Amino acid sequence: MPVPADSFQRPPQIRLSSGLRVRLLCLPESAQAAVLVRVHAGAHDAPAAYPGLAHFLEHLLFLGSRNYPVEQSLMPFVQACGGQLNASTRERHTDYFFQVPADHHQEGLLRLVDMLARPLLDPDAQLREREVLHAEYRARAEDVETLCDAALGRVIGEEHPFGAFHAGNRETLPVEQESFQLALRGYHQRFYCTGQIELLLAGPQTEDELLQLARLAEDSLGVGPEICNRDAPPLKQPQETWLRLQLDKAAPRLLLAWALEGITEHGQPALDYLASWIASEAPESLLSRLRNQGLCQSLKLRMPYSYAGQGVVVIEATLTEQGLKQRAQVIDALMDWLGFFSTDIRWQAGREHYSCVIRRRLQVAEPLARLRYWVEPQAWGEDSDESAVHGALASIIGQLLATRPVVLTCDATPRDSIETAGFPLRLSFEAPERAEAHAWHWQPPKANPWLRAGPRGKAVARQPTLDWLGPEDAAGRATLYLHWRFMPDRATAGYGQALQHALQTQVWAAGEAGVELRFEDQGHGWLLSLYGIAEAIPLILQDLGALLARPPQASLAQGHQLAERAFRLEGDQMLLRQLLALLPQVFNDSTASATQAPLKQTGLEQQWSKSERQAMAVGFAADLSGPLQEAITALPGMAAAVRSGPKVSSESRRWLQVGSGDEGETAFLLFCPLPAPGDCSTEASWRVLGRLLEHAFFRRLRSELQLGYAVFSRFTCVAGQGGMLFAVQSPTASAAEILGHIESFLEGFALQLTSQAAQIEEAARELSVRHVATNDLRAYAEQSLQSWLAGHDAGHQTRVAQAMATLEIAQVLAALEALRHGSGGWRVLTNAASPQGWQTPAKGLRLTT
Incomplete structure (x- = not known):
């Protein structure tokens, strides 16, 4: 029987005789298996004459290989067994990955390595796929993050690959030219070989069985040397540069960007650690304070470029209209908080919490998600050099505080278009602003109460309104569904969105505790789903009842606006994802109840009073039945006596x-x-x-x-x-x-x-x-x-x-x-x-x- 791997233990790297680097993750409790291949070459390694060549090759590899024509290739194979797959081209690496039922592990792996080593690169297929890539380019030309990074590249990436166009489109990929074909095949031959490749395997097999699979893959790949670091020119950090980018349909944004040099190998976990605290929604956190002052909706730190000790670090704030007017105050808060966070006291208090969060996330993660975490060479784990990570964090924050960032504001303010070889930008410079002095008096964020061990007890007789499905999950995970159906009609429009708004912080806190929490408006009903660490679910549910019954007035006030924005497709997500989110709400809706009157607490109470609640638990241990049923009983709505199906529209x-x-x-x-x-x-x-x-x-x-x-x-x-x-x-x-x-x-x-x-x-x-x-x-x-x-x-x-x-x-x-x-x-x-x-x-x- 395979021995399970500690979810927090980094799988060691093995180097095979061909130079292929391998990591093996044994997950005996899993019914799924996963493969991830990282090729250490990406968009910035492609010939400058053909922007997008690396991304284009990534697309082409899925279109058949020597031993597997397109009908038998990896994509239809994975789809046929209900798996998932994708690929991603980044600046200096390209990832290919899939997850399938464990008994299809070897068949999928052989298809993947064959397409990497022996792609067909058919000329007619190239012409067709270029049009697909051009459609992707057009979609990305509307993507907020893509346009923001392109704007930052104009000032930070001048004469550096970060500022160049790498996505590719119809104009940059002259597939009809022999010189392009030579460049395409030359890039493939140079980088798609064992010395440039890392292979990660996860599944229920023993380590020896996984190693045998890795050797099968090695036999199929072309042998070649590892290419050491490619040089990159210095990044430019312009002083006192403020930019404004016109984005008509997105919420206002404020981006602070720094170009960093001399980042050590421990810089990546240090930045991940910093990012987790910047995005924290805990009481007294940076985001919580800015939200309470009506300035900001969300915060995140990301790194759009990282290679060989260089990096571009971006802190991005999604602003309210008030925050847009007070940009300088938001910047002052961010910079002041970085100074507060840099103290040794904050490190000592935060690292144990961070370790607990990462451990829980990995415990519930699927095999592919674990591989995508561990492919990063210094991802935080049991064996991390905490002293080195702390030193890297201090160095990075020191650089952030010592340099004024590039400031990019994104809103609907009209701007003229500028000439660009890549994505179209409406961008201009503007004068810097200064905030009045403000004493922020930061406090450490409050601890997440859902990270403690949850209550257990003896198994109790289960209520007829709770469907209990076994068996108990061997990895300690479970799923709980709660569904409220409205009788006889659906809920008034807006209340579901108000509850989604009210649950924002709880969704974040549950995620920290290893539980994915979702609340969905399904038209004639509301669905609450919790998946993850089983013992945390009753604990979380105990605290949700009061919030669902009585959300903050601010959430009720926004319910109508959020519903209208959703139906106007004003979100930042791609259009298709927005439609998918709306589909359950409108599917059978022929009598939708809509009102322009303000949403009130009494109205929500009326909604709950005409709802019937059903519950289903999957995978829980018997000793959690008591705490779980106690928490469910305290939720709003009436327990349904009889299970009922959906209403079906008669329209054809x-x-x-x-x-x-x-x-x-x-x-x-x-x-x-x-x-x-x-x-x-x-x-x-x-x-x-x-x-x-x-x-x-x-x-x-x-x-x-x-x-x-x-x-x-x-x-x-x-x-x-x-x-x-x-x-x-x-x-x-x-x-x-x-x-x-x-x-x-x-x-x-x-x-x-x-x-x-x-x-x-x-x-x-x-x-x-x-x-x-x-x-x-x-x-x-x-x-x-x-x-x-x-x-x-x-x-x-x-x-x-x-x-x-x-x-x-x-x-x-x-x-x-x-x-x-x-x-x-x-x-x-x-x-x-x-x-x-x-x-x-x-x-x-x-x-x-």
Whole structure:
């Protein structure tokens, strides 16, 4: 039996004979396995003549390799077994990573190393993928962080790679030219070899078995030397430079940026430590003080460039309108707090807390998240040299205090466009401001009470209103779901957003304690989810009841505004993510209750009084049943006597528009509900069909039609009802065109499906086993949640799994026909107006503005 690794213990690095560096993480309690490959070359190592070449190569590697053509390559393989994968090109390294069920570990690894070592680099595929990358470039041209870093690069990165354009677009990637092809292959040959690669493996296997997998990977990779540090010119720190960047749709921001030199190898954990305290929302923290004064909504520290002792450090504040007017005071507070934080007393008090937080986060992290943490060579762990980290922190803060930062303000103030070879910027210089002297009198932040051990007791008889699912999780994790359904109607618009606002600090504090806390407005109901350290969940829940019943008046005052901003798509996230967050709220909403009257405590009490509460616990130890039930009983709402499913709209084709339609790109969601929600055979065939559609849909609409960078499909559950979801964000296609492409794809897929009996049988067998598997807590809990919200009985999932095990091709073909013809209805949520033939909401629903 494999010995579990201490979650806080750094996996040692092994160097194989070829120069390949390997870290192995044995996780015997995990049903999942993960692989991460770091290639020590990135965007700044590409030829200056071809900006974006490194990023472009990252895309191309997923398009087939010598032993695995595109249909059998890593992406469709991972999608077919319900895993996750991605890649990231940074300044001086490129990461490729995936997570799959453990029995697919080796097959995934072999595909990954083959695509790294022997990519096809097909010329026609390059032309198509260049258009995909150009669509990504256009999307990033609207991204707040990207534009801010481009603006800072104009003054800090002059004559330095930090200030150059590295994303790539249609103009910078002349794939038709032989010189470009030579440069592309030359870059690949130079850097994609064993001396430049680190391989990290995590899974339930023994260390010897993981090492055997690493040697298999080594045999497939090209052998080459490690290339030592590449030189970079000095970073420039201009004095007293203030900039203003026009961003029309984002909340106001203030960025302080420093160019640092001489950062030691322990600088990264030192900066991570500093970042955790800058973002802290604990009482008396920096952010808490600025929030209480109405100046700031959030704070974070990030490092957009780091290499060979150089770094660009950015402290970013999301401002209120008052904070925008008092920028100088915010800067004064930040600088004064850095001085307070630099004392040895603060280090002694903070390091133990930080260690506890990191340990808890790693304890609940999935295998891939652990690898992404430990790939950083000096990530904080049990063996960290605390004295060296403390010294690096003192040196960094000393540099921050000794130099006036570059100050970048981002708001809607009109600015002229400037010439740039990369992202378009509306940027100008402005005169520095000074704040009046202020004594801040900083205090140490208060301790997080949820980091202590939670209460336990004897197992107690469980209430009928609490569904208790086992078995107990071996790693000490658990999931709790609480759902409030409103009878007979949905909640008045705004109250759900007010509660989300009220829970902001609790979400942060729960995260520190190793628990992911989410509160979602699902239209006819509210859903509270807690996943993580099992013994912390009752402790957290005990403290949430009073806040849910009586949130601060400031949160109630913002409820309407937050709801309206969400429906106007004014958030900073990409449009498609904003639509996905709204989908449960509007899915079955034909009688939405909206009022312009101020939200009041009495109104919230009325909402709670007409709600019925249900609870489901997954993976808890029996001795937590007493504290858990005690905490649930104290929550607002009435305990539901009978489990009920969602209300189902009778409309067959419904089109919902949110936003103004001038967001620049088209974001489009199509949800097709199951035609017979309670029928196990129907659900089984739709789930298998969903797995078969995933890669084919992605390849057709993203790679072949090049509609946009964000494209996916999957079987999912929305507001308690299962169905097929299709999602596209496109810079070029209209909503009607996207819909037409989806219809054409489904028609063509129907012709392909008749010859895919083997693939159908394999997908059905795989899904049947995993549908009722309890050894992957998170997947099991999410699967149980879908069934629970739909109102199904405890045996429903087992019957669906049995139906998948005996599924025939005719049933999947019938499911596809039902999907194509909208037997369960089609629901569109988009930022574009509807074509003829679609039902739209009644007047006054405030779904469009």
